[in-house]
Amino acid sequence: MNRHYWIFILASLLIGQSCQRKQTYFAYYDASVYRVDEKLKKEDSTTLAMIDPYKMKLDEQMNAVIGQNAEEMVKAKPGSPLTNWMADAMTESYERQAREKLDFAVANYGGIRINAVAAGDLTLGKMYEIMPFENQLVVMDLNGVQVKQLLDRIATYGGWPVSEGLQFEIRDSAAINILIQGAPWKPEGSYRIGLPDYVANGGDDCDFLKPLPRVNSGLLIRDLLISDVKRKKVLTPNGQVRIKQTQP
Amino acid sequence: MTGRRQFIKQLGMGGMLLGVQQYPWQEWIAGADITRITILHTNDVHSRIEPFPMDGSRNAGLGGAARRAALIKQVRSEQEHVLLFDSGDIFQGTPYFNFYGGELEMKLMKEMQYDAATMGNHDFDGGIEGFAKHWPSGGFDLLCANYQLTNTPLQGKAKDYIVYKKGDIKIGVFGLGIELDGLVPQALYRETRYLDPIVHANKIAGILKNDEGCDYVICLSHLGYKYENSKVSDLVLAAQTKGIDLILGGHTHTFLKEPTLVKGSDGKAVVINQAGWAGIQLGRLDLHFERNKKGRCVSCKNLTVG
Numbered sequence A: 001m002n003r004h005y006w007i008f009i010l011a012s013l014l015i016g017q018s019c020q021r022k023q024t025y026f027a028y029y030d031a032s033v034y035r036v037d038e039k040l041k042k043e044d045s046t047t048l049a050m051i052d053p054y055k056m057k058l059d060e061q062m063n064a065v066i067g068q069n070a071e072e073m074v075k076a077k078p079g080s081p082l083t084n085w086m087a088d089a090m091t092e093s094y095e096r097q098a099r100e101k102l103d104f105a106v107a108n109y110g111g112i113r114i115n116a117v118a119a120g121d122l123t124l125g126k127m128y129e130i131m132p133f134e135n136q137l138v139v140m141d142l143n144g145v146q147v148k149q150l151l152d153r154i155a156t157y158g159g160w161p162v163s164e165g166l167q168f169e170i171r172d173s174a175a176i177n178i179l180i181q182g183a184p185w186k187p188e189g190s191y192r193i194g195l196p197d198y199v200a201n202g203g204d205d206c207d208f209l210k211p212l213p214r215v216n217s218g219l220l221i222r223d224l225l226i227s228d229v230k231r232k233k234v235l236t237p238n239g240q241v242r243i244k245q246t247q248p
Numbered sequence B: 001m002t003g004r005r006q007f008i009k010q011l012g013m014g015g016m017l018l019g020v021q022q023y024p025w026q027e028w029i030a031g032a033d034i035t036r037i038t039i040l041h042t043n044d045v046h047s048r049i050e051p052f053p054m055d056g057s058r059n060a061g062l063g064g065a066a067r068r069a070a071l072i073k074q075v076r077s078e079q080e081h082v083l084l085f086d087s088g089d090i091f092q093g094t095p096y097f098n099f100y101g102g103e104l105e106m107k108l109m110k111e112m113q114y115d116a117a118t119m120g121n122h123d124f125d126g127g128i129e130g131f132a133k134h135w136p137s138g139g140f141d142l143l144c145a146n147y148q149l150t151n152t153p154l155q156g157k158a159k160d161y162i163v164y165k166k167g168d169i170k171i172g173v174f175g176l177g178i179e180l181d182g183l184v185p186q187a188l189y190r191e192t193r194y195l196d197p198i199v200h201a202n203k204i205a206g207i208l209k210n211d212e213g214c215d216y217v218i219c220l221s222h223l224g225y226k227y228e229n230s231k232v233s234d235l236v237l238a239a240q241t242k243g244i245d246l247i248l249g250g251h252t253h254t255f256l257k258e259p260t261l262v263k264g265s266d267g268k269a270v271v272i273n274q275a276g277w278a279g280i281q282l283g284r285l286d287l288h289f290e291r292n293k294k295g296r297c298v299s300c301k302n303l304t305v306g
Helices: A002-019 A045-062 A081-098 A124-130 A144-156 A221-232 B003-016 B024-030 B065-078 B095-100 B103-112 B127-138 B197-211 B234-240
Strands: A023-035 A065-069 A120-123 A136-143 A166-171 A174-180 A190-196 A215-220 A243-245 B032-042 B082-086 B161-166 B169-176 B216-221 B246-248 B260-263 B269-273 B281-292
Touching (some): A045 B103, A081 A136, A081 A221, A120 A124, A124 B095, A144 A174, A215 A221, B065 B082, B065 B281, B082 B169, B082 B216, B103 B127, B197 B216, B216 B234
Parallel strands (some): B169 B216
């Protein structure tokens, strides 16, 4: 009797518990963050072994010398030998490959990802350091008013890489005394310009360019720079002043 | 499952696990069991396979896939339930991508056992066909709820969402991408159509919570953390949707000291996190779930939105 009583109690306990369904609650979270730096002594050996063959082949190609740089070229605002070279190389390589003239080319200042290019060997890897992104050159026909809007934007940034065909002064964050292909800028003029798709698509506050018609050249800016180095074999810095800061 | 079947199953489990901590008697005495699920996440790794070169620049020596892999394997050895996610822009930024098209990035993600990722704008840089070519080597689920991929090489491959079951816990995960027009040439994204992320997030989160019975919903987002203008960001997404518990973000390369809490459209807290970029950081959230029959939660902590 006593034994049966306990079995009955136990059984009803079990059935009572199991008839009620479990519910799930999100209780709390702990957040932390790992900084992946040299303090983490361990490197995964499988991962290193997977990277190795890719790295060796890559290093070999990136160390290939494609030309020479005669003197150090620095990046500076409003303009410098490095910014001049970039915009000129974009223009000249494009004109040769597309067989059409541009009035000028511009690039955003942040489009050059290196502060200086040292004198000496120019490797393929250096070209990737200068321009790691896959931006392509876009060609746009702008009217004079649109050109002025772009140059004013460049003025507010304190100067961008511009090619030889363009000269102007910056006063109060506006472009003045603009010369295009040596002739004074005209509001009613029409100008064919080259620029990175990043800018044409509205990057660096150039939203006004976004709705305007353009032709994607399909030519990567880095490839235009590479073909310029290969063609010239030796780069000589061009310190021509194209953008001038003028005191009001 | 009926009460009776569950009863039998529990007895069976108890028999199997006799003497082990999960023995049901202990659980019943304590009144609750806690499941911990560890979420690890990266975003905007940008083909940063080796650490940044030691050239004196700001990030010199930081990152590196081999270190990250060691860290992830360490966590896996310590935790039973681990989920590893990436919020896009796996590609672009070092010559590894330019030369090999993303092949190595994907193989390394497989080695690290990523569970899922969403696509960033730069993941289209080798063309959508370039991503489709290498993605199968990655071994992870591709989640793009607001890209319509009909007539692209990713049609039928990317999913809107997926449900991971860890222990008794169901975690629903979906992905959101950024508007491609203006960021990526159309020649690269081809017929991919960007769909309203808010509308689709509400729809998918509802499916995950109500139809799939998920206990927790995670959104992998490449929308970006915050904008000065009205563009949809993770902050906007969190505020204008309901059903999302956690947003793991990307695109804006944001380093957060701790996750941000935002009130969702139903007043419930949404957690937002982002782990910088380039594999400089690995984010970690340990989610704790309580299961009991008490009809209330014992260990729950209220998430207060500041």
